[in-house]
Amino acid sequence: MVKVRLYGSLKEALGRSEVDITVSTVKELLDNLSGLSPKLRALIERGDFIVLVNDRPLPTSRFGEALGEGDRVDIMPVISGGLRPLVGSTVGGRSDRGAEP
DSSP states (O other): OOEEEHHHHHHHTTTTSEEEOOOHHHHHHHHHTTOOHHHHHHHHHOOOOOEETTTOOOOOTTTSSSSOOEEEEEEEEEEOOOOOOOTTOEEETOOOOOOOO
């Protein structure tokens, strides 16, 4: 059995944040989740999500690899954008003010 945790719009589409499911791969997991809710199916088909297995990102090229008993799979929507730095602030140790005299 694999514990699946869903976040954001994926959680809202299913109506709950966790589900325990018996599957052997992430691909099979996604197929099974798609059958639980039409809204969730639409989100999965768009492919705008990230999969973590036991807290490690799993690229789509590895969705066919075996999951183990007790694995934890987190599925979260991709969030784009971010915070634009304010003028004169530093982000990552760099200033957006340009060269200092």
